Amino acid sequence: MPQRRVVTGRSQEPRQRFAEELRLLRAERGVSLKGLAEELGWDASNFGKMESGRSLGSPEIVEALDQFYGTPGLLLALWELAVGDPSQFKEQYRRYMVLEAEATSLWHYAVSSPPGLLQTAGYAREALSVGWIEGAELEQQVEARVGRRQLLEGDDPPMFRVILSEAVLHTSLRDLRAWREQLEHLAEAADRPNITLQVLPFSAGPHGLMNTSVKFLRLPDGRTVAYTENDLRGELVEENASVELLLRRYDAMRDLALSPAESRKIILRMLEEVPCEPST
CATH class of the missing domain: 3.30.870 (Endonuclease; Chain A)
Structure with missing residues (x-):
């Protein structure tokens, strides 16, 4: 199981922090975007947009990623912070x-x-x-x-x-x-x-x-x-x-x-x- 990282040790901007964590976890797992899509059933472009910070995805996708990477609740918590970030909502x-x-x-x-x-x-x-x-x-x-x-x-x-x-x-x-x-x-x-x-x-x-x-x-x-x-x-x-x-x-x-x-x-x-x- 990947070790959880201290959020404050990386980007302090919620949306960037969420995208960064997605990229790091996939790199550690050694899986391509195409492979991730085959494993989880969503289009590879969805994961690419999430990792680049262009999209946050849905809670269903994030929960599936938490399960796949063995990080129960971590990605969903980061997603909630990104969704609640003042750059998107008041x-x-x-x-x-x-x-x-x-x-x-x-x-x-x-x-x-x-x-x-x-x-x-x-x-x-x-x-x-x-x-x-x-x-x-x-x-x-x-x-x-x-x-x-x-x-x-x-x-x-x-x-x-x-x-x-x-x-x-x-x-x-x-x-x-x-x-x-x-x-x-x-x-x-x-x-x-x-x-x-x-x-x-x-x-x-x-x-x-x-x-x-x-x-x-x-x-x-x-x-x-x-x-x-x-x-x-x-x-x-x-x-x-x-x-x-x-x-x-x-x-x-x-x-x-x-x-x-x-x-x-x-x-x-x-x-x-x-x-x-x-x-x-």
Whole structure:
């Protein structure tokens, strides 16, 4: 079994450290990228991109590599640090995302945009570019955000409930093709057995979370934590009384939301209203 290395002895940048460890482990094992692909069943280009730092891969690939190299948990821990690195996500998400990967169930309320776990690459790219991110940094952040969708698409995904304010469906992208893809993805997600999607209509009126996007995570130890955010900051809420207050507001708001079936119909109706791009 390869000996675990002290992380601080090498690169201190999480993404580079993860790629470096992958290269070193493969060199020690004496296997080519092609051989690695044959052993694990993924395309060799995936491993090449991960070792060069161009891609982080999915948790499934990383877990398979941990098993192959005999480093249980090491690569996955480095992957989590790389995913939580501020070069890809805002610093306040860091601890939240580690907890998110462990959650047994999740509940979200989205005020004005689809939750990151349901965003397409086109949506993420336009939304992130509004913050004046561009070039390679933009593509890294898009890749990292879209990569989080793996959490809901594995063999045993957690249960995920999301309530979308109707404003989400009316805040379209400038790129109509990307907006159509986002609406189609929401409609498809609403059909999955582990996802419950509801729309809170404008007619519901004021409610206790009308200005606050919030996420709840049920953790393996039975605790529930919350994460609230706006455009400027996010806050991880772990104190029981505060979490309970947010949960009561969420439950009250859920009573005002449309049923999952009605919500999907609204998404499909919005999809029909998106004008087709003229042929060129």
